Amino acid sequence: QVQLVESGGGLVQAGGSLRLSCAASGRTFSNYDLGWFRQAPGKDREFVATIRWAGGNTYYRDYADSVKGRFTISRDNAKNTVYLQMNSLKPEDTAVYYCAAGVGLGAPRNGPSYAYWGQGTQVTVSS
Numbered sequence: 001q002v003q004l005v006e007s008g009g010g011l012v013q014a015g016g017s018l019r020l021s022c023a024a025s026g027r028t029f030s031n032y033d034l035g036w037f038r039q040a041p042g043k044d045r046e047f048v049a050t051i052r053w054a055g056g057n058t059y060y061r062d063y064a065d066s067v068k069g070r071f072t073i074s075r076d077n078a079k080n081t082v083y084l085q086m087n088s089l090k091p092e093d094t095a096v097y098y099c100a101a102g103v104g105l106g107a108p109r110n111g112p113s114y115a116y117w118g119q120g121t122q123v124t125v126s127s
Helices: none
Strands: 003-007 010-013 018-025 033-039 046-053 059-063 071-076 081-086 095-102 121-126
Touching: 003 095, 018 033, 018 095, 018 121, 033 071, 033 081, 046 071, 046 081, 059 071, 081 095
Parallel strands: 010 121
Antiparallel strands: 003 018, 018 081, 033 046, 033 095, 046 059, 071 081, 095 121
């Protein structure tokens, strides 16, 4: 069992930055695939970013088109933590952000592929 706890959300002006963190407990997750998703009011949950284990110390990153070039996903396996650095934030980035974890995902952009989820952290970007 893996428990995920997000932190770092808050209120920021458009153009600003935030860094989200997601701490995992229960198991070492160096070989886990990790993802960030978000859900805005009245909208479906959507994929934001993923960092996938590719064997050894190799990881692949993938981003939604809407955040590419502005957001960066990273991980610190020693701290069992995954991060989402969000720059140049826009009002349309306002949502609850969730981290998720799974092993050997065939479809890392697909939410149901992930076995474990955090409780979410609110990000609000004012115009």
